[in-house]
Amino acid sequence: MSKQDDSNACRSCRREFLYAAATGVGAVGAAATAIPFVRAMQPAADTLAASTTEFDVATVEPGMIKAIIWRGQPIFIVHRTPAMLKEINGHDAMLKDPESRAIPEVESAWMTSDTLRSTRAIRPEYLVISAVCTHLGCIPTFKPTPGRKDWGDAVPVDWPGGWLCACHGSLYDLSGRVIKGSPAPFNLHMPPYKYIHDTTVLIG
Amino acid sequence: MIKEILDSPIATWVDERTHAIRYVRYHLLDYPTPKNLNYWYAFGSIAIVILAIQILTGLFLAMSYKPSALLTGGGFTEAFDSIERIMRSVNYGWLIRYLHAVGASAFFFVIYLHMARSIYYGSYKKPREFLWIMGVAIFFLMQAAVFFGYLLPWGQMSFWGATVITNIFGATPIIGHWLQEFVRGGFSVGDPTLNRFYVFHFLAPLMLVVAVLWHIMALHVTHSNNPTGVTLKKKHIIPFHPYYTVKDLFGIALFFTLFFYFVFYNPTGYGFILEPDNFNPANPLKTPPDISPLWYLTPWYEILRLLPSKLGGIAILNIAFILLFLLPWLDRSPVRSARYRPRFKMMVLLLFSSILVLGYCGHHGVSPMLTWIGRGAGIIYFCFFLVLPFVHKFEPTVTLPDGEA
Ligand code: HEM
Ligand code: FES
Numbered sequence: 001m002s003k004q005d006d007s008n009a010c011r012s013c014r015r016e017f018l019y020a021a022a023t024g025v026g027a028v029g030a031a032a033t034a035i036p037f038v039r040a041m042q043p044a045a046d047t048l049a050a051s052t053t054e055f056d057v058a059t060v061e062p063g064m065i066k067a068i069i070w071r072g073q074p075i076f077i078v079h080r081t082p083a084m085l086k087e088i089n090g091h092d093a094m095l096k097d098p099e100s101r102a103i104p105e106v107e108s109a110w111m112t113s114d115t116l117r118s119t120r121a122i123r124p125e126y127l128v129i130s131a132v133c134t135h136l137g138c139i140p141t142f143k144p145t146p147g148r149k150d151w152g153d154a155v156p157v158d159w160p161g162g163w164l165c166a167c168h169g170s171l172y173d174l175s176g177r178v179i180k181g182s183p184a185p186f187n188l189h190m191p192p193y194k195y196i197h198d199t200t201v202l203i204g
Numbered sequence: 205m206i207k208e209i210l211d212s213p214i215a216t217w218v219d220e221r222t223h224a225i226r227y228v229r230y231h232l233l234d235y236p237t238p239k240n241l242n243y244w245y246a247f248g249s250i251a252i253v254i255l256a257i258q259i260l261t262g263l264f265l266a267m268s269y270k271p272s273a274l275l276t277g278g279g280f281t282e283a284f285d286s287i288e289r290i291m292r293s294v295n296y297g298w299l300i301r302y303l304h305a306v307g308a309s310a311f312f313f314v315i316y317l318h319m320a321r322s323i324y325y326g327s328y329k330k331p332r333e334f335l336w337i338m339g340v341a342i343f344f345l346m347q348a349a350v351f352f353g354y355l356l357p358w359g360q361m362s363f364w365g366a367t368v369i370t371n372i373f374g375a376t377p378i379i380g381h382w383l384q385e386f387v388r389g390g391f392s393v394g395d396p397t398l399n400r401f402y403v404f405h406f407l408a409p410l411m412l413v414v415a416v417l418w419h420i421m422a423l424h425v426t427h428s429n430n431p432t433g434v435t436l437k438k439k440h441i442i443p444f445h446p447y448y449t450v451k452d453l454f455g456i457a458l459f460f461t462l463f464f465y466f467v468f469y470n471p472t473g474y475g476f477i478l479e480p481d482n483f484n485p486a487n488p489l490k491t492p493p494d495i496s497p498l499w500y501l502t503p504w505y506e507i508l509r510l511l512p513s514k515l516g517g518i519a520i521l522n523i524a525f526i527l528l529f530l531l532p533w534l535d536r537s538p539v540r541s542a543r544y545r546p547r548f549k550m551m552v553l554l555l556f557s558s559i560l561v562l563g564y565c566g567h568h569g570v571s572p573m574l575t576w577i578g579r580g581a582g583i584i585y586f587c588f589f590l591v592l593p594f595v596h597k598f599e600p601t602v603t604l605p606d607g608e609a
Binding site: 038041042043044047067069071072073074131135136137138139166167168169181182183184185 | 364367368369370371372385386387388389390391392394396400488489490491493494495509511512513514515517569570
């Protein structure tokens with residue numbers, strides 16, 4: 001090969017390198033431009049900030065349920081009677097995740113014993129639980145009494161009492177644990193909460 | 205009349221400087237069309253008319269609508285109140301809103317018939333693959349448009365429909381949770397969601413216009429198929445104007461008769477056009493007992509709930525849609541029209557019935573019986589695509605009418 005050809009080839013490989021480098025840097029720059037736009041669509045600072053709610057659980061009568069709002073999402077507070085607490089046990093075989101271990105959202109640091117894992121409440125009589133069906137986010141309907149007596153064939157024959165989500169038929173027991181065969185994959189989520197006074201909880 | 209206008213000195217002056225007149229001449233007047241197109245071929249023109257109606261009425265609604273979920277003195281929200289104001293106080297607001305709401309249902313009605321026609325006559329096949337793909341893209345853009353639009357009145361169905369669908373995004377593996385908050389702009393559907401959905405609702409029809417233009421560009425390269433599916437000889441080709449301008453206008457007139465019956469006499473369409481629950485303001489603490497979507501989305505909603513698993517339902521819905529895109533490559537028969545493919549004809553009719561049955565099940569709440577009927581229909585839907593690549597081998601030979609090829 002002549003000397004001239006060599007230097008020509010080199011000039012063109014240099015040019016190709018410069019093209020590639022410029023295009024690469026340009027592409028990275030263009031991609032970086034997307035960051036502020038993507039970030040602008042994520043929850044804003046004030047949406048993230050408003051994140052605790054206080055509630056006096058004693059205002060819920062025994063056997064009754066109340067829905068409150070935390071971070072824009074509903075939370076159920078159930079005052080469980082001794083009879084209802086009894087209904088929680090004895091049907092572990094029907095549950096997808098009886099001990100609430102599947103994902104972090106369904107458990108809490110205070111779930112230190114088997115009893116706490118089945119009652120899913122710091123004080124067993126007051127259940128504080130997310131009201132959002134883990135399937136597609138509807139709010140399930142409370143059907144606390146066992147069997148079909150009060151609900152007809154909307155619930156299975158061996159219904160232990162709990163919630164039925166009308167949207168696609170998910171079932172949960174009285175601790176918000178999902179029953180096998182439901183489209184919902186997980187137990188109702190456990191919001192972070194603690195007692196700050198005798199009967200007042202702080203959620204968040 | 206049209207000829208005089210297009211030949212006028214002004215038109216000639218414009219054409220010499222822009223070519224605008226020759227575009228009109230080529231695409232609207234002289235455009236070559238088969239002489240045997242039946243009324244199934246009018247739905248394309250009708251769909252364009254509806255798109256125009258949606259954009260026009262949408263712009264006027266936007267002048268009085270307020271995309272805000274903030275509470276008002278009356279205890280509702282600004283969005284909900286602004287719709288009520290359109291209905292009661294804005295001059296002819298009721299008419300504009302009903303045109304828009306009935307228009308959305310009419311759009312899907314017409315597009316479903318248009319798609320059914322394309323499948324039946326094999327119009328998706330070579331060389332019209334791109335035309336078909338743009339069509340499916342238009343169908344998805346329409347679903348996006350109604351999904352975003354349906355949140356705007358901020359009624360119960362608006363709120364819970366958006367909640368359920370954004371939860372579906374949440375089930376995407378790995379990025380699901382991030383994606384869900386990204387779409388909602390918060391932990392739940394709320395004011396930020398309404399604001400952005402309004403913007404997307406505005407944007408979708410503009411993208412639709414671009415997609416429709418591209419659809420028509422593809423059509424005007426490959427030209428219309430026809431009920432025989434055979435490429436016709438030159439002597440069977442006639443100009444678009446006046447033959448199809450007049451035929452399509454007559455089709456549009458028939459369509460308008462039905463359309464305005466609903467607009468003026470039955471704007472809620474027995475709950476199929478405007479759902480009764482959506483006249484209740486959104487309540488984040490209470491899901492309505494039955495949250496099925498509007499009729500035109502129910503077949504797809506039913507596919508979503510066929511499997512008792514969240515991810516499974518979403519996966520098969522995606523497959524159901526991807527199969528639509530792949531149709532031109534799944535069908536390997538050289539014959540286009542179902543008229544000359546008895547086996548394919550049976551399959552197509554089964555496919556259409558399965559979609560109707562899926563829609564029926566999706567419209568009703570869950571019950572064990574409907575779940576099984578829905579599953580049966582779902583299996584038929586998927587079997588269509590599964591059997592399609594092989595069916596031509598078992599097709600009896602039928603003599604095709606005389607064509608060019
Ligand atoms: C492809 C075209 C379009 C379709 C299919 C469509 C569909 C819909 C649907 C289904 C609703 C809910 C109807 C209701 O509950 O009353 C809606 C509402 C709305 N749309 Fe559209 N739309 C389209 C184009 C547009 C355009 C171009 C605009 C304006 C820029 C617009 C502005 C609005 C407004 C302000 C509302 C809320 C008022 C209402 O609910 O009646 N739309 N749209
Ligand atoms: S949202 Fe509860 S079952 Fe689907």
